[in-house]
Amino acid sequence: MTAGATWADALIKAAVIAFACAWMYSPSLRGDWLWDDDTSITKNAVVQNPNYDFWKIWVAPEGADYFPLTATGFWLQWQLFAPAPNTPPEQMPAAVERLKMGYHAVNIVLHTVAALLLWRLMNVMKLPGGWLAGMLFAVHPIGVESVSWVSELKNTLCQPLFLLAAIHFVLFDDAEREMGDWDSRRVWGNYALAVFCFLLAMLAKTSVVMFPVVILLYAWWKRGRIGPLDIVHSAPFFLVSLLLGLMTILYQHGRAVGQERMPIEGILPRVAIAGMAIPFYLWKAVWPFDLLPIYPQWQVLPPKWWQFLPWPLMAAVFAWLCTRLQPAGRPCWARNVLFALGFFVLMLLPILGFITISYMRITWVCDHFLYLPMISLIMLGTAAATVWAARADATEQRMTISAAAMLIVLLAFSTFRYAHVWFNEDAQWTHTLASNPDAWQAHNRLGAWKAGLGNTKGAHEHFKNASRLRPDLGETHNNLGTTHLQQGHVDEAIAAFAKAAEVTPHVPLFRVNLLNALLESGRMERVDATFLAMLEKEDPAALQFLVALGQQAMALENAAVQAAAANRPEEAERVAAVARSRFALAAAKYKLVLDRQPRSAVGWNNLAVMLMKLGRREEAVAAFEQALAIAPELLDARMGLEAARQELAATGTQQAAPGGPRPAQPPEMQPEMQPPSSPTLGSPPGFGK
Template structure:
């Protein structure tokens, strides 16, 4: 049996001494921190984009001083049940308020600290070129989406917890049997933090076992028992996330039309896509074109078959290549598994892939690449590679400067994205370019006539142009297309109220709040219309709920004054 301090198997690529040195090289620490900050310097001047408002400034639990209870105890009160992530927003809102600078600074700081922890993990595992792997992770442009998009705090926070948990677990693993219990308990605590930040980290304990096999050639009883409690924690966490996606995010209403065979095609193609973006990070897009999947086309089966063949070749050649390359691709695929299409998640209606899905999954391939560079090339070439990637990240950050810049870049690179087109239409409408805004919404509908958001946004735009009859017809079409979408029903209710069809408007609003009990604007409009039709009971019920959700908005009502119509956001 291998001793704890010598778990290096004979069939492995070269490693350095596994005993993790107590001394930390301050030059490497300073260099990695400085490199990360410089690469992400434009991120400090970025604003809120896309759903950042929903996660921060428009999130009632975040802005409310007593919102922590809702974040932790009321699933659905925030977009996803990641209570630690939303608690960080709650805390920061007390400090920064609606200034995006602070949120971006914390995201960049979390990423920088994760880089340092990753370096220590790889040093502890004896990987040659650990500093280079950490540097590649720090500045790879595919990670700009995770670091500069405030909503992806769930990636940077869960990533830090996951890496810190991994460091503690391997400190326990390297210790003599019976020792290192504090490290094991610390690892468990940090892993819980990762799950409460983003449950995509459910794959981390399985990753530990793969690493143990890489380093020692076997997975023994001690390793299994050491990972088992964390593996058990992943079950309720994963089920909770699936339930939230189905009931509060919108995945339950998705009809992706994918058979089991189709999902295999998506997974196989996604693996090659993500690996390709790591080794050639050109043409990065916020919303990638959505692939047309057809299991009857043999050429599409080449992706999953190629992936299986790659695993098989690495397995058969492990005596010559070592276990490292196989372990790297197993870790890569395993960490990506929650986002490979086997489970429906909301973003898949727009694209099957996204850069932020491979934030942690990129690490094993980057580590493998750093080993190849360090052992096969001159070290200066590795440094040059880091500088090139840092420059690409610096440029990529500019895309996330503001909502308009983001959607213009996305439409330029993916002109057939309905989401990007209608989102750009919203931004154009806000700046007064109504003709262009309407054109973008109609383009989105032409591309995907069943995309309800485009119909809802077009109705709002037409109403803003004073074309009420057209807006009313479009709002009707939106509800027929997506009766489960509260925003669609609110817009239709506004049109009905404008025509003094108050009873019908109330029915639409009742359906809206039944679908989303925390939809503030639906309660606002319900209170307004109940007041207009002199229904004191309905008015009191709506304002009571509104006071719980948004006391400021509830304060605008009085029996003698009905607020003016407001388009649904």
């Protein structure tokens, strides 16, 4: 066969893989944002910043993980696909759909590239069945969770980089060990590329942290021993793994997990979970059906004796395989199986539960953790099938090819169907609850989805289930309180917010919503007492409550203006009176804050805004000037002072127009804070994926 024919054959095979990926994931291409895509993208100011913020991406990121390359990918895609600032309102829905489509398309392309690189890795390792391995990886339903979920760019970006690292290391190892006359520049160039690609893979997602150990396992598989040179060659990889692995642990414990209590205690439950997880993942890789976004959490507190049985069974299999080993250099199926299973377990090791990760708050196992480890099983299976088919007669070969084709078609259709489940959160969580009705996170997320559509009653039922299943989490009670308040059940809302603040005291938002509910019920004595207690404790919720109170008052003021414009004078006067009472309350509380924190420029600015809204301009001017004396660079105060002076200079102006100065948000302000009439639905602090 000519070189041209060989390349043409390769291009046709590559096109088949690409076409299969495009078709299978076509439902995802027009899919919605899912799960934590809001914190990753749609509510991420760093990602949406037109200027690349190197400091907040590489040096001091604010998220739950240290994945700066993935964050860079999110930022770059936003710059490419986001609607222009001057997009007309009538064109905005289509522009947003193109934005989502762009993010989904990138994941699909990266998944396709990973399948092609797996084919290439099989070839450089001199293993048969490379194209079949790439094709099976491309069509495997386990990939749906990683490809259809935009936030899992960390997976789809990490995988090709990891495969490139493996390819270049194998090329280096082959040349350095086996070639007598080799170009040292080319050989060590492959080594440098292997280290560089591994570094990039770790910066995308640290789940490949065990690759240095895999390098040593590869040396044993290839040569039957691990020599001093193998250890030396793996040293830079170990260094990268150590540094970035520790960084991930620090971020997970300090931010993703934080002060939340995880539903696991002690070492024995962790051992039981890990032992059951390995065969679970093995089964899902071999039989990828009945997949779920959230699998049921095994009850391991305390663990049962039978939950430890996988460990002796796996040890027995390992010992039996060791007895079947042949000397290095001789064909040995047991060595191949040990290498594949060793890779599989090593790549699962970081997420088996020995190290606490935030995803453990939801479930012990999930499909996207299997995206990388399963490639060794695919490689083993396709290589074994190809070798067997090569030795079979013509009839058996035709049967093998037919079976492989049927398997590819079956998996492809299964992936296509499962991709529909990941189209939006309604489909995602409805599918989950049909098989796992006790998935509290599914209830919580589906409740938030229904609340966003205005289905308060439907949302309320899901929040009730979520708080029943996880009574130890503040977010479930907070969300339940939200729907209680929206339905006019003020007493129930107060109880739910109080419970949220009690079980999760480190989240100020829940105490803010409690104050909002008390205010809504007219229980001013309790509002005053609670607010004073917050001030005494220097609770950041106090300032957050005041900002929310000011925002609500401004919203009411605007509503009054709209009612007046619509010739509804009684409604306008009633709403305006409520707005004035809110402004007055906020002004009084800001004075209490400033008695304790007289050097708070933000406090003086926000007091001035409230005074402006009450028509007390002279006092407002004095407050703005006090804010600027403390912080001359405070732009809000400078603009507010100018507006106040202009109104003082104008004659006949007795009331500030809506839309004037806005209260500055203190540093503690959470961007998701909402006015008292609509407390924010709680969201998870972050996932370890």
